Amino acid sequence: MITVNNVYKSFADLKVLNDISITFEAGKTNLIIGQSGSGKTVLLKSIIGLHEVDSGSIFYNDRNFTAMNLKGRKEIRKEMGMVFQGGALFDSMTVEENVLFPLNMFSNSSEKEKKERANFCLNRVNIQNSNHLFPAEISGGMQKRVAIARAIALNPKYLFCDEPNSGLDPVTAILIDNLILEITKEYNITTIINTHDMNSVMEIGEKIIFISKGNKVWEGTKDGIFDTDNEDLNNFVFASELYKKIKKIS
Numbered sequence: 001m002i003t004v005n006n007v008y009k010s011f012a013d014l015k016v017l018n019d020i021s022i023t024f025e026a027g028k029t030n031l032i033i034g035q036s037g038s039g040k041t042v043l044l045k046s047i048i049g050l051h052e053v054d055s056g057s058i059f060y061n062d063r064n065f066t067a068m069n070l071k072g073r074k075e076i077r078k079e080m081g082m083v084f085q086g087g088a089l090f091d092s093m094t095v096e097e098n099v100l101f102p103l104n105m106f107s108n109s110s111e112k113e114k115k116e117r118a119n120f121c122l123n124r125v126n127i128q129n130s131n132h133l134f135p136a137e138i139s140g141g142m143q144k145r146v147a148i149a150r151a152i153a154l155n156p157k158y159l160f161c162d163e164p165n166s167g168l169d170p171v172t173a174i175l176i177d178n179l180i181l182e183i184t185k186e187y188n189i190t191t192i193i194n195t196h197d198m199n200s201v202m203e204i205g206e207k208i209i210f211i212s213k214g215n216k217v218w219e220g221t222k223d224g225i226f227d228t229d230n231e232d233l234n235n236f237v238f239a240s241e242l243y244k245k246i247k248k249i250s
């Protein structure tokens with residue numbers, strides 16, 4: 001579980017996060033949604049410690065991450081997996097080397113064990129016979145799967161995904177979403193996903209948090225999202241013609 005308590009964050013005069021409090025539960029896909037510029041990435045980066053918050057606190061289970069020194073944070077970082085926008089694989093490394101990277105950084109296992117673990121993770125995301133290929137030689141969907149394999153290499157307790165299916169066709173996007181959902185359940189991970197994508201919300205959103213102009217204005221389940229009176233959320237959800245039609249039908 002990750003708990004965000006009364007977090008504020010500004011850049012000079014720009015107030016980006018305003019009194020944000022959220023509980024992200026383990027074994028669930030927690031989706032942060034909101035318009036471009038609403039503060040989703042700043043929130044995610046604050047949670048993982050890439051931004052220092054101005055005030056408030058972030059707890060990993062009962063551990064106060066905000067109050068920790070670098071050494072303490074490093075221990076918690078070992079428990080985090082990350083899938084960034086665009087996959088963010090290292091272009092100069094092969095598929096296998098990409099997945100070995102966190103193992104080489106943080107694990108004391110033998111070379112043989114690390115290789116076995118990398119191959120287990122690649123198998124888990126259905127990547128076979130591609131260990132020697134470079135990211136430029138595989139499709140966007142495969143790149144995302146390799147990024148997920150790399151993110152789970154160290155058996156994370158916490159998984160962070162920033163727009164994990166950006167740039168993918170709708171069918172591949174749903175496969176990636178479901179892979180993240182399955183892994184979350186299988187390993188009881190606290191998973192936080194930033195997304196604009198209403199298809200992801202409907203496919204895998206177990207807990208949904210809607211951020212607007214740096215404020216948390218709504219949280220609930222995907223079923224509740226169509227019944228809300230919140231005008232900002234309605235504008236976001238029904239921005240596409242498809243969802244306007246769904247609203248009319250339901």
Ligand SMILES: Nc1ncnc2c1ncn2[C@@H]1O[C@H](COP(=O)(O)OP(=O)(O)OP(=O)(O)O)[C@@H](O)[C@H]1O
Nearest residue numbers: 011014016034035036037038039040041042043196
């Ligand atoms: N390092 C930074 N310095 C100054 N301003 C920043 C910084 N990072 C983000 N911002 C500003 O904070 C606001 C929120 O940005 P953020 O990237 O969190 O939005 P977002 O909701 O993730 O948008 P998108 O969905 O387009 O990625 C924006 O106005 C952005 O310009």
